[in-house]
Amino acid sequence: MEGESIYEVDSEDGVGADIISTVEFNHTGELLATGDKGGRVVIFQREPESKNEPYNQGEYNVYSTFQSHEPEFDYLKSLEIEEKINKIKWLPQQNAAHSLLSTNDKTIKLWKVTERDKRPEGYNLKDEEGKLKDLSTVTSLQVPVLKPMDLMVEVTPRRIFANGHTYHVNSISVNSDCETYMSADDLRINLWHLAITDRSFNIVDIKPANMEDLTEVITASEFHPHHCNLFVYSSSKGSLRLCDMRASALCDKHSKLFEEPEDPSNRSFFSEIISSVSDVKFSHSGRYMLTRDYLTVKVWDLNMETKPIETYQVHDYLRSKLCSLYENDCIFDKFECAWNGSDSVIMTGAYNNFFRMFDRNTKRDVTLEASRESSKPRAILKPRRVCVGGKRRKDDISVDSLDFTKKILHTAWHPTENIIAIAATNNLYIFQDKVNSEMH
């Protein structure tokens, strides 16, 4: 993998407002959106490849920046609502404009991104600055002409889906029907129509009558990529529920329950926490699901509910450190996971700005680091290794020197090419595999 571009989102105010909180490619990979803790969205666009400048081929540059959400205060409940962007999802492109959904803890917004590269000139009643002309000076009529102008990208809010959630929204997913989408909070999942903002349908509700009986919350959810009636949601207990909206209006009864029995030899006070699923993603084929819990990523076959078909250890050397990680809150970190375009490689982040890739076919894995030193343009990324005692090679890092404040929670993979976007705190890294650009 080559280091390609590094973007640092500058913050004007407040520490941490520019921490990237979500990363998402659109369906062609031409656009890449990031959201941050300060409620801002930055969209990058890939430069078209041209023979004239071969070295600038396929670079991502800033396309548009806008403020998506602002902090709000709910006076009724005396609660501040954070402006942090939890998730961004692109809609499939249906005309010249691009559309995306962005959400914070409570409100989902639909944004339309349009380009303007021409403007009309030669009005009869207005002059160049827009001031009304003195009518006595108008002696002939002209037809206004469209003249080229510098490209201007406009982003406008088209819909605001508010008041749908009592609890914190953790995920949104656009249906393959391109008309509906769902939003999930800790206890409920709602189905919305993209054109209707004043109502939504509740399709999952796991809130117990008595909150003291609460044992499980929803942690992530996603629609199936091809079957518009199917969706999956994950829980804090490590289970996945596949639901069919054709079965009933309220999908509290799952069609399939995916759960792996606990390994008794690994039990500890923190077994529950580390089994909580932080992310779930369908494969592009729709046949598999990828889940991330604190120490592993797992591949599940939709046809087998009893256990995952593959389990990969992300950083098993942390298993003996769980008490300390509980104390410093790191055990609550929610890592995301991603498939490559051909579903042959999976990727997830870790600590010390490391991220991991697992090749499902060769069973080989690699640890790479997103850092400025190792990511100069066109530099080759060097595989890293964490040593856990035993022989220590040069450049190995020991477990105790890992920096737990440098965590890679959000990663994204281009839908068709070997291009990945890695969010490391307030920096965005984009890496390209120029040698193996095509999917194999």
Place this chain on the structure above:
Amino acid sequence: FSRRRERAARGLGAGGAMEFRLEAHRIVSISLGKIYSARGQRGGLKLHKNLLVSLVLRSARRVYLGEPGGECALPPRPGPPPPPDCERLRRGCRPLASEAAARGRPECPAESPRKRSAAERDPAAGYPGKKPRRETEQPPPQEDMETGNVASLISIFGSGFSGLLGKERGAAEATEPGQVCCEQPVLRSLNPWSTAIVAF
């Protein structure tokens, strides 16, 4: 990272039982501190994190007080065979690999009615006490997150802490839960709950 502490959390090392209980006490204190400091957090109470913390708190408390069900939090030790799966499920433990085949039985004899009622009603759903919900418009905006229940959770554990002061004597002695038999005059004068507050 303290090696001794980490091994204690896994139940290894010499004097394992005593280290367990010390570790459990420490985890209880840390957990209470997290719950307490979560109240002032920007963005409101994070339900997911606080649920996980309260589950850890419950496990650690069970181990510390030597209550039945506390063993669920720990790796298995050689000794008496594990209890039947109904017993384990009643304690709120997740089914083990060996019991996976038995999972899904809707009825279990001699179960506490509160926890089993939903499972008897609908084995597939598995969520206790849930009221049926028709297809409807969005929930009323005035609905409360019911974070006040976290406060009641804290007070429940607060009253249970009076027994903790007397446990310094060691695991070998069986003391009645709730009995305060502290030998250090300083601690006797302090309310156990305010001790936890002062620490954080």
